Amino acid sequence: MFDIVKKLMMARQLSMEEGRLTMLNQNILMMPVAGLVTIQKELEKENRQNLIYLAARKTGAWWGEQMKGTFRTKKEDLVKWGMDVVSLAGYGKPVIINIDKENKRMIINLENSTMAEEYGNVGRCVDHMFRGYAAAISDVYFHDNMDAVEVMCKSKGDKVCQCVVKRRTEFDFSNKLVKEQLQGV
Numbered sequence: 353m354f355d356i357v358k359k360l361m362m363a364r365q366l367s368m369e370e371g372r373l374t375m376l377n378q379n380i381l382m383m384p385v386a387g388l389v390t391i392q393k394e395l396e397k398e399n400r401q402n403l404i405y406l407a408a409r410k411t412g413a414w415w416g417e418q419m420k421g422t423f424r425t426k427k428e429d430l431v432k433w434g435m436d437v438v439s440l441a442g443y444g445k446p447v448i449i450n451i452d453k454e455n456k457r458m459i460i461n462l463e464n465s466t467m468a469e470e471y472g473n474v475g476r477c478v479d480h481m482f483r484g485y486a487a488a489i490s491d492v493y494f495h496d497n498m499d500a501v502e503v504m505c506k507s508k509g510d511k512v513c514q515c516v517v518k519r520r521t522e523f524d525f526s527n528k529l530v531k532e533q534l535q536g537v
């Protein structure tokens with residue numbers, strides 16, 4: 353963890369100045385997890401929570417490109433770096449379970465999800481921000497149109513949160529979770 357902070361600071365990619373916190377050339381806002389949970393719960397009332405996923409996927413892809421450009425990060429390291437940034441940002445601890453280069457697929461777990469902790473067990477997946485970042489980093493890695501679905505979530509009663517990332521066309525839209533999480537995005 354400290355390694356990534358050191359590297360970012362050395363490359364002047366993490367700075368804190370008067371009223372401004374920037375990481376990888378993007379203004380950052382610190383807020384309690386409860387703030388994001390409040391917004392997401394309001395969106396859930398209108399079934400619009402996938403907006404959180406959409407926002408994370410868009411900004412995450414941009415971040416990934418910045419990382420690649422600034423640090424000339426090798427493709428292999430890019431996913432690890434991306435996940436370190438997610439960890440640094442306080443979403444939990446991502447663990448890459450599998451990268452299938454041939455079929456352009458990834459499985460990424462999220463341990464200790466702070467969103468799931470804040471929600472508690474509500475019987476549904478809640479890590480829309482994280483799966484957005486997982487999709488984004490895969491976009492940059494595979495140069496393809498990737499999507500992520502959280503198949504296991506602590507808030508759904510699972511032991512760990514797990515995202516399956518693959519090309520949009522490869523998801524089975526008759527699956528309930530896929531339908532729920534990729535609709536309208």
Ligand SMILES: [Zn+2]
Pocket residue numbers: 462465468477478479502504505506507512513514
């Ligand atoms: Zn989760």
